Amino acid sequence: MADTKQLKRVDIIFTEDCNYKDILSEALQSSNEDIVQSLLNSGLRGRGGAGFPTGMKWKFTAQEESDEKFIICNADEGEPGTFKDREILFKVPFKVFGGMAVGAKVIGAKEGYIYLRGEYKFLLDDLQKHLDEFHNVLDELNFDFRIKIVTGAGAYICGEESALFESMEGKRGEPRNKPPYPTTYGYKGKPTVINNVETLVYALMICRLGGEKFKELGTDDSRGSKVFSVSGDTPIPGIYELELGMTLENFVEEFGDGDTKSVQVGGAAGFCVPRKHFKDTIIGFEGVPTGGSMMIFNSSRSMYNVIHNYLEFFEEESCGQCTPCRVGCQQLLLGVEAVKRGDKPIEYLNELLKLTETMKMTSKCGLGQSVANSFASIVDNFKEEMIY
Amino acid sequence: MSNTQQMVKELVEKHGRERTNLMAILQGVVDQQNHLDDQAIIEIAREMDLSAAQVYGTASFYTFLDIKPRGEYVIRLCRTITCDMKGKREILHTLENLLKVNIGETTPDNKFTLLETNCLGWCHKGPAMLINNKAYTELTPEKVKEIITEIKHKS
Numbered sequence: 001m002a003d004t005k006q007l008k009r010v011d012i013i014f015t016e017d018c019n020y021k022d023i024l025s026e027a028l029q030s031s032n033e034d035i036v037q038s039l040l041n042s043g044l045r046g047r048g049g050a051g052f053p054t055g056m057k058w059k060f061t062a063q064e065e066s067d068e069k070f071i072i073c074n075a076d077e078g079e080p081g082t083f084k085d086r087e088i089l090f091k092v093p094f095k096v097f098g099g100m101a102v103g104a105k106v107i108g109a110k111e112g113y114i115y116l117r118g119e120y121k122f123l124l125d126d127l128q129k130h131l132d133e134f135h136n137v138l139d140e141l142n143f144d145f146r147i148k149i150v151t152g153a154g155a156y157i158c159g160e161e162s163a164l165f166e167s168m169e170g171k172r173g174e175p176r177n178k179p180p181y182p183t184t185y186g187y188k189g190k191p192t193v194i195n196n197v198e199t200l201v202y203a204l205m206i207c208r209l210g211g212e213k214f215k216e217l218g219t220d221d222s223r224g225s226k227v228f229s230v231s232g233d234t235p236i237p238g239i240y241e242l243e244l245g246m247t248l249e250n251f252v253e254e255f256g257d258g259d260t261k262s263v264q265v266g267g268a269a270g271f272c273v274p275r276k277h278f279k280d281t282i283i284g285f286e287g288v289p290t291g292g293s294m295m296i297f298n299s300s301r302s303m304y305n306v307i308h309n310y311l312e313f314f315e316e317e318s319c320g321q322c323t324p325c326r327v328g329c330q331q332l333l334l335g336v337e338a339v340k341r342g343d344k345p346i347e348y349l350n351e352l353l354k355l356t357e358t359m360k361m362t363s364k365c366g367l368g369q370s371v372a373n374s375f376a377s378i379v380d381n382f383k384e385e386m387i388y
Numbered sequence: 389m390s391n392t393q394q395m396v397k398e399l400v401e402k403h404g405r406e407r408t409n410l411m412a413i414l415q416g417v418v419d420q421q422n423h424l425d426d427q428a429i430i431e432i433a434r435e436m437d438l439s440a441a442q443v444y445g446t447a448s449f450y451t452f453l454d455i456k457p458r459g460e461y462v463i464r465l466c467r468t469i470t471c472d473m474k475g476k477r478e479i480l481h482t483l484e485n486l487l488k489v490n491i492g493e494t495t496p497d498n499k500f501t502l503l504e505t506n507c508l509g510w511c512h513k514g515p516a517m518l519i520n521n522k523a524y525t526e527l528t529p530e531k532v533k534e535i536i537t538e539i540k541h542k543s
Contacts, residue, residue, distance in 0.1 A: 080468045083509040118415075118452045119508050121521040153415060154451030156506060170410030172449040188408070231470045231511035238512045295470055295511070309469040313506055319449075 003219050004282055005245035007254050010217065010225040012205050013198065013241050014091055020098040020204065025141055027102045027207040032062060035106050039203060041211030043223030048074060048159070048196030049266060049291030050366070054203055057193055060183040061107040064191035069109040071100050072187060072194040076117045076164060078156040079267035080313060081293030084227040085197040086120055087239045092201060093127055097134045097147060099200030102207060103193050104145045112147040113187070115164050118154045156317040160365050161186075161194045163319065174321045175365035196291070198227055219245035222284030232264075232296035233257050248287075249278040251294070259298040262381070267293035268310040269370035272303070272377040303382035308336060310374050318367060325368025328359040332375060339386055346387055349379055395420055396431040405436055410446055414453050422462065423454040451505065459494045461539055464505035464518045471514035475528075479515045480504075482529040486536050499540070 011017075027035060039055030046052045061069060073096060077085040089096060100112045116124065131147055138145055150168060152158050158167045162176035165187045186192020195203070202224065206214050214224045222244035231237045234255045252260045262274045265288040273281050273288060281287050297306065311333040320326045335352045338344040356372035363369045379386055389397075399416040403409035410432075417428050424447050433440040447453045454462070465471075465480060484490060487500050494501040510516035513525035524535060 077509055078507060080507040081470060081511050082507075083511055086509050117509075118450075119505075119518065119523075122523055150411065151415065152450075153411065153453045154505065155449065167411060168408060170407035170446060172446055174449075229511065231514070232473060301473065305472075306469055309467075309472065313468070317506060 003245070004247055004250075005219060005243050007246045007250045008243040010241045010243050012209070012214075012225060013088060013095075013201050013227055018205075018208060020092075020094045021137060023204055023208045024098045024101055024137075027204070028105055028141055028143055030207070032106045035102065035207065036062065038206055038211040042202075042206045042214040043211075043218070044199070044202055044206060044214065045223070045285065046196055047198035047202065047226060047291065049079065049269070049289065051285050051289055054195065054199055057183060057195070058103060058106050058203075060181075061191045061193045064184055066191050068111075068188070068190045069107050070187045070190060070192045071103045071107060071109045071112040072164070072168075072192060073100055073112070073114040073197055073200055074159065074161065074164060074194055075120070075197050076115050076152050076159040077120075077197070078117055078159050079269060079291055079293050080310070081229060081231055081264065081267045081295045082291055083229045083231075084239050084292045086123070088197050088201060088227070089116075089120070089123055089127060093130045094134060095201045095204050096197055097131065099195070099202075099204035100147060101138065101143065101145055102204055103195065103200065105143070107191070107193055109193070110145055112145065113168065114147060114149045115152060115158070115168060116149055117152045117158075121151055124149065124151065155319075156313075157319045157365075157367055160367065163365070164194065165192070172319070174319045175367075177364065198292070217243045219282070219284060219286065221286040222282075222289075226290075227292055228290070228294050229292045230255050230294045230296070232294075233260065233298035233301070234296045244284045246283055247279060248273055248281045248283060251283060252278055252296070255294070256296055257298055259300075260296055261299045261301065262297050262303065264293070264295040264297070264306070264374065266290040266373070267295075268313050268374055269366070271373050272306070272381065274381040303378050303385045304336070304340060307375065307378045307386075308333070311336065311371075314367065314371050322362075322364040322368065324359045324362040325364070325371075328355055328363070328368060329371060331355060332371065336379075336386060346383075349383065349386060353379060390427075392425075392427045392431055396428060396435055400432070400435040407436065407438065410436065410438075410443070411450075414443075414447050414450075418453055422458040422460065423456060425457075457494065457498075459498050459501040461499060461519050462501045462503065464503045464508070466506070466508040466510065466514065466516045467504040468507040468511065468514075470511040471508075471516055474514035476515040478529060479517070479527050479532055482532045483536070486533065500536075 044054045158173040163173040167173040182192045315329040360372040433443045515527045
């Protein structure tokens with residue numbers, strides 16, 4: 001088994017033991033190459049779920065020739081079971097802005113945007129006040145950069161980066177074909193860096209800690225730490241920053257209620273891990289990755305209800321532009337209901353599993369592609385619960 | 389100039405005529421009159437030099453950009469599994485009984501609309517709901533009664 005870590009709490013994101021202004025002012029005086037190198041050394045990968053190396057994203061966008069570039073903070077946190085970005089924006093907004101400013105310097109952007117999900121509009125007034133203050137700090141530091149907050153309106157798919165650009169451009173939030181990638185063709189067709197809220201704070205904090213220090217945490221594939229959103233059957237639900245690389249067994253010992261049957265890692269788009277695999281499953285890119293969502297289910301829960309809930313979610317949130325996802329999500333939902341009612345035989349579940357494979361291969365974006373994750377991991381591991 | 393024309397004109401002047409401001413303008417209309425009616429959509433299209441179909445296409449994509457009439461207070465109860473596990477169904481029954489409406493309906497006095505919505509990001513404090521932009525968490529039937537009564541007495 002690969003190298004694993006014991007569960008360890010970390011305090012990088014929320015720490016009050018630093019002044020963002022000092023970090024920012026120092027970073028603004030560093031060379032772009034040094035900042036990118038430090039990010040690459042740190043091994044930081046995007047914390048929204050997909051896990052693209054942040055240093056590479058910044059480097060590629062910096063290399064593009066363009067009259068205009070943008071940096072965007074993806075605060076469209078909609079994955080079921082995820083709520084850490086809300087807490088980060090509430091508690092340490094200046095670090096988020098700071099990370100954006102450092103990114104703007106590296107890539108050469110004058111404008112940044114925060115795309116805040118509509119469900120978090122109650123954060124807007126305070127966030128705007130803090131932002132005004134931050135702009136004054138930028139003026140003091142003589143750095144020409146402005147951030148604007150825009151809000152979403154209740155569409156999960158807009159967390160997908162190209163759908164988010166479409167939404168910002170005043171269109172339906174339908175994902176684009178890729179390539180081209182945002183680093184060359186993003187918001188308004190210009191080179192764009194788009195990072196998750198948490199990633200931006202880590203980027204800023206790596207300017208302070210140094211890439212090597214961050215790299216000491218975690219494993220080869222999953223460097224550093226991560227903020228987890230823990231919910232479900234746990235006596236201590238909430239937000240925890242933990243070193244990456246622990247096993248699920250380790251996680252459940254800390255957060256479970258003693259009767260944990262399974263954990264859904266990574267939300268509805270993630271994987272369900274049953275008890276028998278807790279020991280040999282690492283939470284991280286080498287095992288099961290997560291944007292933070294950790295939903296714990298104990299033995300009193302019906303896994304049929306869980307997958308039914310996820311399928312209702314996907315069926316509604318599918319943007320509808322590509323057929324495999326639009327029709328696939330509907331048919332999966334109807335299919336599990338039919339098996340449960342006894343209208344279809346058990347073998348029909350295999351047909352549905354084949355359908356998720358097709359969706360994985362042919363859907364245009366991550367939504368349709370990832371339905372297979374939760375569907376296969378729940379149906380395979382809890383088949384009897386799908387029937388009885 | 390009709391009220392709608394006036395409202396749209398002000399919003400367009402505030403945010404700008406480029407299509408990148410369309411979301412903000414649509415949200416502005418919903419904030420003021422709780423939904424986007426045909427008149428507003430046509431007026432936005434005219435002001436922004438877009439077709440009404442383009443404006444409608446964008447508006448109809450987003451759950452929070454309601455194109456159906458809504459009450460003054462739009463209740464969106466989180467229906468994600470984690471809120472469900474914490475007693476969401478009891479909260480839903482309480483709301484249905486208090487307001488005498490089902491999901492998707494508006495009270496006859498146009499005060500409340502009851503809706504369900506996907507994950508609100510309060511899974512550690514479920515069940516949760518939004519009323520307009522405000523979040524209410526760790527709901528119990530008693531708490532819901534207090535919240536609704538308070539709003540009813542407001543005006």
